[in-house]
Amino acid sequence: MLRTIQLAALAAAAFLVSGCVTAKTVEFKWQNDDRRMVLMPTDIQLMNMTGGGVEVPNAEWTAKAEGLFLTSLRDKLSEINSQVIESDTGLDQPQEQVKLIKLHETVGATIQNHLPGTAFALPTMPESAVWTLGSSTHALKARYGADYALFVHVRDSYTSGDRAAAIFVGALFGVHMQGGTQRGFASLVDLRTGDVVWYNRLLRAKGDMRNAKGARETADALLRGFPG
Amino acid sequence: MKTISRTVMIAVALTLGGCNAYTLAPAGQPLVVASTFNATPKINWSRMQKDQTEVWTVDGPLLDKLTFLSGIKDGASLSPNNLGVFNQGPLTAEGNPPAFRKDMVSIEIAELVKETYTRKGYQEFNIANLQPDRLANNDGFRFDFTFMTKDGLDKEGLAVGTVIDNKLYLAIYTGAKEHYFAKYKDAVEQTLRELTFTKAKS
Amino acid sequence: MSLIKSLPPMLTAIGLGIALSACQTVGSKEAYRSAFERGATPGSQPQESATQSINAYTVADLKPGERPDQASTEAGLWMMMDRVEADLSTSGNRITDAKLNTYVNGVLCKIAGEYCKDFRVYIMRVPTFNASMAPNGTMLIHSGFLLRTKNEAQLTAVVGHEIAHYLRRHSDQRLKDTVDKTNAMIFVQLASIAAGVSSLGNIATLATIGSLQSFSRDNEREADGYGLALMVRAGYDPIEASKIWKRVIRERDADPDKKQPDAFLATHPPSDERNQALGELANSVENANELRTGEAAYQNAIAPLRASFMRDELAKRKYSTTLALFDMLAEDGHNLAQVHYFRGEIYRLRGDEGDLQHAISAYRKAIAEGDVPPELYRSYGLTLKRSGSMEEARQAFSMYLELAKDAPDHQMIQSMISGNI
Numbered sequence: 001m002l003r004t005i006q007l008a009a010l011a012a013a014a015f016l017v018s019g020c021v022t023a024k025t026v027e028f029k030w031q032n033d034d035r036r037m038v039l040m041p042t043d044i045q046l047m048n049m050t051g052g053g054v055e056v057p058n059a060e061w062t063a064k065a066e067g068l069f070l071t072s073l074r075d076k077l078s079e080i081n082s083q084v085i086e087s088d089t090g091l092d093q094p095q096e097q098v099k100l101i102k103l104h105e106t107v108g109a110t111i112q113n114h115l116p117g118t119a120f121a122l123p124t125m126p127e128s129a130v131w132t133l134g135s136s137t138h139a140l141k142a143r144y145g146a147d148y149a150l151f152v153h154v155r156d157s158y159t160s161g162d163r164a165a166a167i168f169v170g171a172l173f174g175v176h177m178q179g180g181t182q183r184g185f186a187s188l189v190d191l192r193t194g195d196v197v198w199y200n201r202l203l204r205a206k207g208d209m210r211n212a213k214g215a216r217e218t219a220d221a222l223l224r225g226f227p228g
Numbered sequence: 229m230k231t232i233s234r235t236v237m238i239a240v241a242l243t244l245g246g247c248n249a250y251t252l253a254p255a256g257q258p259l260v261v262a263s264t265f266n267a268t269p270k271i272n273w274s275r276m277q278k279d280q281t282e283v284w285t286v287d288g289p290l291l292d293k294l295t296f297l298s299g300i301k302d303g304a305s306l307s308p309n310n311l312g313v314f315n316q317g318p319l320t321a322e323g324n325p326p327a328f329r330k331d332m333v334s335i336e337i338a339e340l341v342k343e344t345y346t347r348k349g350y351q352e353f354n355i356a357n358l359q360p361d362r363l364a365n366n367d368g369f370r371f372d373f374t375f376m377t378k379d380g381l382d383k384e385g386l387a388v389g390t391v392i393d394n395k396l397y398l399a400i401y402t403g404a405k406e407h408y409f410a411k412y413k414d415a416v417e418q419t420l421r422e423l424t425f426t427k428a429k430s
Numbered sequence: 431m432s433l434i435k436s437l438p439p440m441l442t443a444i445g446l447g448i449a450l451s452a453c454q455t456v457g458s459k460e461a462y463r464s465a466f467e468r469g470a471t472p473g474s475q476p477q478e479s480a481t482q483s484i485n486a487y488t489v490a491d492l493k494p495g496e497r498p499d500q501a502s503t504e505a506g507l508w509m510m511m512d513r514v515e516a517d518l519s520t521s522g523n524r525i526t527d528a529k530l531n532t533y534v535n536g537v538l539c540k541i542a543g544e545y546c547k548d549f550r551v552y553i554m555r556v557p558t559f560n561a562s563m564a565p566n567g568t569m570l571i572h573s574g575f576l577l578r579t580k581n582e583a584q585l586t587a588v589v590g591h592e593i594a595h596y597l598r599r600h601s602d603q604r605l606k607d608t609v610d611k612t613n614a615m616i617f618v619q620l621a622s623i624a625a626g627v628s629s630l631g632n633i634a635t636l637a638t639i640g641s642l643q644s645f646s647r648d649n650e651r652e653a654d655g656y657g658l659a660l661m662v663r664a665g666y667d668p669i670e671a672s673k674i675w676k677r678v679i680r681e682r683d684a685d686p687d688k689k690q691p692d693a694f695l696a697t698h699p700p701s702d703e704r705n706q707a708l709g710e711l712a713n714s715v716e717n718a719n720e721l722r723t724g725e726a727a728y729q730n731a732i733a734p735l736r737a738s739f740m741r742d743e744l745a746k747r748k749y750s751t752t753l754a755l756f757d758m759l760a761e762d763g764h765n766l767a768q769v770h771y772f773r774g775e776i777y778r779l780r781g782d783e784g785d786l787q788h789a790i791s792a793y794r795k796a797i798a799e800g801d802v803p804p805e806l807y808r809s810y811g812l813t814l815k816r817s818g819s820m821e822e823a824r825q826a827f828s829m830y831l832e833l834a835k836d837a838p839d840h841q842m843i844q845s846m847i848s849g850n851i
Contacts, residue, residue: 098380099380099381099382099406102379102380102381103381103404103406105379105381106290106291106377106381106404107291109290110287110288110290110291111288113288113290114288119248119249120248120249120250121248121250122250122274122285122286122287122288123248123250123251123252123272123274124252124272124273124274124285124286124287125274125286125287125288131287131288132407133406133407134406134407134408135407136406136407194407325747326747326779329781331816333812333815333846334842335808335812335839335842335843336812338839343745346745347745351523351555354838355838355839356838357838357839357841358838358839358841358842359839359841359842359845360841360842360845369842371838371839378523
């Protein structure tokens with residue numbers, strides 16, 4: 001029994017320590033020159049861990065990291081000549097946007113639960129397949145005048161309706177954290193079709209967003225393979 | 229404290245062994261579902277089966293999901309879950325999940341489905357159009373429903389069922405209201421219409 | 431394997447558990463105290479001397495906390511609560527009914543006075559007796575709490591208590607305490623429960639987590655005292671505070687399975703002690719008989735949603751306590767047709783030996799009260815059918831169809847009437 005646990009932990013550990021980053025490798029080309037995209041409300045949270053193993057939310061770090069990360073994100077996007085539009089945030093968001101973000105959370109969780117090549121991969125969603133948010137994205141396109149939207153979560157904030165898969169994913173997130181594990185998910189959605197045309201998942205045991213260099217490095221990692 | 233659950237160990241073992249939880253159910257190819265029904269998928273589905281429960285999905289169960297629950301006995305609760313395990317707990321014990329009773333009529337079965345979902349944390353569960361129907365050539369019932377996840381995502385569903393020999397057989401299809409439910413509804417309805425039992429039931 | 435040793439972090443859950451805790455006191459052998467020093471500053475320890483005078487709790491001692499400086503622990507809590515609040519506002523189980531929200535906010539403002547604008551109330555559809563306040567002024571009220579409360583005064587008793595926790599900044603003290611001690615047991619419990627917490631939106635689970643993290647007895651004492659003071663100042667009869675606890679105790683005592691009580695009740699002190707102290711404090715108020723209870727206003731406010739609250743209560747399948755609660759509501763006397771209908775439902779769903787007859791007689795009692803919900807006739811029909819009275823069942827089903835023109839199951843009921851029954 002202990003041996004099986006160790007074996008499982010080894011497998012999970014190997015997955016993690018390797019600095020697992022999984023990206024979608026489908027051919028994606030920008031459809032227009034200005035590459036306008038709306039940046040959906042980012043979800044970032046940092047905490048610190050005391051000697052006794054207590055993790056305490058750190059507002060100062062989070063606020064700083066949020067700022068640094070967004071700056072890095074915008075820098076990186078402008079490097080590829082993308083025009084970034086800020087979305088409405090917090091309680092100012094219109095209902096359609098809130099609903100769309102909730103749908104994206106579910107689609108994002110689904111993508112992470114069923115990554116091609118993993119135990120819960122779906123034969124009907126191979127490497128080449130595309131997940132979609134449907135035509136509800138047209139409202140967002142109209143509102144912001146952008147053809148694409150970038151969603152960024154640097155935290156695990158996904159629904160657990162699919163319990164079996166979520167336990168698996170959740171356990172991967174859980175068996176590890178020694179103060180300094182990053183997990184995140186970024187996706188690019190084509191607002192004309194609703195398709196998730198690019199995504200990347202970040203799960204690793206290093207990275208520090210509390211300074212400009214670290215935040216930039218995290219943004220780089222999260223956007224690795226972002227279509228240029 | 230459990231560091232890793234059994235499910236995780238199974239999943240990891242599967243990964244190490246190169247197995248997949250889901251297999252392909254190709255369009256047009258008849259197969260046996262939940263060890264009980266003959267069914268023919270009309271489109272490609274991914275399927276996962278454990279004994280008398282089976283789940284089909286295309287994009288992932290959180291987005292679209294067809295569940296077959298077969299042979300639920302008197303006293304057992306429903307568990308619309310990927311790896312469905314029926315809870316054979318005592319009938320009506322305090323705090324236990326609601327259970328199927330062999331003399332239930334369709335109204336009560338619909339209530340049971342509603343309660344089961346509500347207990348799992350789903351919100352705003354509303355039933356509509358409860359009416360007589362047939363499943364696998366047996367008299368039964370069907371109903372539509374809408375609900376919401378805890379996080380506020382709108383979902384839709386339909387259920388078709390029958391009781392034979394004091395056992396309940398149910399097919400439940402759910403999907404995100406936005407885009408997904410409607411996308412596969414016709415394919416689901418077709419398959420359900422053509423369902424038959426592998427062994428004749430009285 | 432060092433990896434196995436590290437606990438799942440889920441600090442979100444820990445932090446939020448602290449922030450969202452319902453007010454409970456840690457079980458202890460200490461004698462119940464209701465003392466504190468006049469003019470005590472936030473965070474200080476109260477004096478040992480006991481007082482039964484409500485005059486000890488001056489409103490002048492209550493100062494709202496300003497938005498804390500970002501480097502502090504408290505700031506961390508605020509930040510997390512702000513996020514939770516954004517999730518709460520779009521959560522699937524938030525009750526957005528405008529009239530009810532306006533009413534509850536109105537009562538809150540009566541109690542909170544000048545601090546009213548510091549708070550935002552979220553009424554959540556959760557069938558437990560729970561109300562809690564986060565350090566950033568987010569107040570959570572469960573529908574189960576509204577169901578069990580009888581009048582405005584009882585509502586203000588709990589709301590006032592929560593406001594006091596906020597104004598005295600008890601949450602921040604607790605987080606510091608928790609961080610200082612390394613109580614592995616608590617975190618193990620939290621972590622395993624937290625495994626079910628996937629997002630900040632999982633409010634019901636967070637409330638459960640919160641119940642494992644309690645305020646100290648001193649904090650509870652302060653909150654009770656200040657809460658009463660706020661009540662009286664706003665014109666409410668303080669004796670109602672001990673009355674709401676009596677109702678809670680009565681429901682708890684009906685639970686045969688005392689090994690697994692409600693999460694909220696589990697960490698409660700012997701409420702009888704608290705009851706007594708609250709009673710004494712209330713008795714120290716002069717001219718209390720001139721103060722009001724606000725029963726009519728309260729019952730009017732919850733009337734439109736009470737049926738849904740009662741239906742959610744049924745879904746818990748805790749038959750004994752639910753029956754005790756419904757019996758109490760019958761004694762209260764408001765909308766008896768509705769109460770007897772739901773009493774019938776609980777018997778119908780439990781289905782033990784003899785319950786079928788209890789259900790049928792409860793439905794009949796409801797009908798005698800007049801103005802029953804149409805669904806009663808469907809349930810009445812189902813129970814009559816089960817008891818073998820087919821003709822009566824058919825009549826009940828017909829009545830249902832007549833009263834519920836757009837019934838979601840009219841086709842099935844029609845089919846049962848015509849043939850299959």
